Amino acid sequence: MELINIKHPSDAVSFRQAVMTGLGRDQGLFFPRSFDVLPDVDGLLELDFVARSTAVLQHLIGDEIESAVLERMVASAFDFPIEVRRLDPRVSALELFHGPSLAFKDFGARFMARCLAEFNDGGPMTILTATSGDTGAAVAHAYHGQPGIDVVVLYPRGRISPLQEKLFCTLGGNVRTVAVDADFDTCQSLVKQSFDDESLRRDLGLNSANSINIARLVAQVCYYFEAAAAVETPEDLVYSVPSGNFGNITAGLIARAIGLPCRRFVAATNANDTVPRFLSTGRWQPEPTRATITNAMDISVPNNFARVIELGERHGLPLEDLLYSVSISDRKTRDAMHVLWQSGYLADPHSALGWLALQESLEHGEEGVFLCTAHPAKFLEVIEETLEIDVPLPPALEAVRHKEVLSVTIPGDFQALHEVLRNPSSQA
Numbered sequence: 084m085e086l087i088n089i090k091h092p093s094d095a096v097s098f099r100q101a102v103m104t105g106l107g108r109d110q111g112l113f114f115p116r117s118f119d120v121l122p123d124v125d126g127l128l129e130l131d132f133v134a135r136s137t138a139v140l141q142h143l144i145g146d147e148i149e150s151a152v153l154e155r156m157v158a159s160a161f162d163f164p165i166e167v168r169r170l171d172p173r174v175s176a177l178e179l180f181h182g183p184s185l186a187f188k189d190f191g192a193r194f195m196a197r198c199l200a201e202f203n204d205g206g207p208m209t210i211l212t213a214t215s216g217d218t219g220a221a222v223a224h225a226y227h228g229q230p231g232i233d234v235v236v237l238y239p240r241g242r243i244s245p246l247q248e249k250l251f252c253t254l255g256g257n258v259r260t261v262a263v264d265a266d267f268d269t270c271q272s273l274v275k276q277s278f279d280d281e282s283l284r285r286d287l288g289l290n291s292a293n294s295i296n297i298a299r300l301v302a303q304v305c306y307y308f309e310a311a312a313a314v315e316t317p318e319d320l321v322y323s324v325p326s327g328n329f330g331n332i333t334a335g336l337i338a339r340a341i342g343l344p345c346r347r348f349v350a351a352t353n354a355n356d357t358v359p360r361f362l363s364t365g366r367w368q369p370e371p372t373r374a375t376i377t378n379a380m381d382i383s384v385p386n387n388f389a390r391v392i393e394l395g396e397r398h399g400l401p402l403e404d405l406l407y408s409v410s411i412s413d414r415k416t417r418d419a420m421h422v423l424w425q426s427g428y429l430a431d432p433h434s435a436l437g438w439l440a441l442q443e444s445l446e447h448g449e450e451g452v453f454l455c456t457a458h459p460a461k462f463l464e465v466i467e468e469t470l471e472i473d474v475p476l477p478p479a480l481e482a483v484r485h486k487e488v489l490s491v492t493i494p495g496d497f498q499a500l501h502e503v504l505r506n507p508s509s510q511a
């Protein structure tokens with residue numbers, strides 16, 4: 084796979100280089116130079132999930148990873164179920180939240196972890212990240228048990244929910260969690276200071292496991308083919324994607340570029356509506372970020388949108404016909420949760436928002452699928468206050484609720500973190 088830096092198209096790198104460096108010159112995103120169409124889509128749709136995903140990734144990545152190795156990476160990264168649930172004759176839910184951190188980000192984070200383990204040349208490698216909850220869980224689980232990689236996750240002590248803390252602070256092994264007596268911004272600035280410390284960075288092989296990494300994106304292409312495999316006329320499908328940073332929808336458009344049969348895509352946002360406004364007015368005018376009940380999508384400057392533009396301009400995808408974007412208010416999202424619940428389906432707020440955008444957009448002759456990006460139990464509080472019901476805990480949370488939290492606590496200063504990073508054993 085040959086990738087270019089979108090900001091400097093003459094900078095070309097391999098998949099391995101793009102995964103290891105994350106971002107190119109001037110913070111430019113890497114993106115494939117070209118896409119080939121899959122040779123046998125019908126045959127692909129007959130396979131099971133791991134075999135199909137291996138074929139999709141082999142097609143995208145090419146010969147940089149041997150097929151037996153790739154198959155092993157995919158089987159161990161995607162070792163949890165993915166479900167397509169039909170809600171009515173025209174609409175299905177694509178449930179992507181059955182992984183260890185109960186959100187679709189498990190797909191990208193887990194495949195990227197296996198890429199880093201595969202590409203590591205034997206030197207030290209430490210994934211250092213700060214979290215306000217969700218990302219930390221996905222990253223910690225993704226790298227847990229990966230040979231040659233240490234993980235350090237910082238979070239603000241007492242400011243994440245106790246269940247969230249149990250989800251990623253009870254793993255042990257190569258995953259260390261640090262409760263910082265400060266807020267999330269301080270955690271982030273501690274991470275930044277660590278990356279600025281040249282000798283620390285080199286000695287520990289610091290890496291950020293960044294969310295814009297190309298490895299995450301290609302992994303997410305795979306599950307679009309699951310919906311296509313589950314319905315009778317995949318060419319009529321409209322995919323609705325709850326969007327924040329626009330990585331998920333970019334993956335869908337890549338799937339289309341390599342031959343996914345479908346009609347079109349709906350990018351559903353919350354009140355942070357930079358993209359829907361851009362698509363209707365042609366002007367890119369981000370406003371200050373607003374807090375909503377779909378907080379994983381509270382982003383007003385979506386990083387991945389440059390890749391969507393690239394798919395239109397360089398790769399010739401007809402975005403005017405293929406991509407529609409709409410903003411949904413909190414009030415309408417809560418109404419959608421009610422309607423779904425009354426029909427017997429419990430959806431988290433992000434998934435409900437995607438469902439409503441689909442419902443409003445679906446035309447005669449089309450069939451729809453909405454991506455369910457998080458397990459309802461991840462957004463307990465919003466669900467309980469909206470629907471006034473108790474949400475049952477899934478096995479992943481039930482299993483950890485009585486485990487011991489293994490985190491060390493430090494004050495919010497760099498010296499303390501430096502000590503933890505340099506002396507892993509001094510604070511067991």
Ligand SMILES: *Cc1c(COP(=O)(O)O)cnc(C)c1O
Pocket residue numbers: 186187188217325326327328329330331332379380433456457
């Ligand atoms: C990250 C996230 C999204 C948004 O996905 P993007 O790829 O950033 O557009 C939607 N829902 C949930 C639950 C998420 O965690």
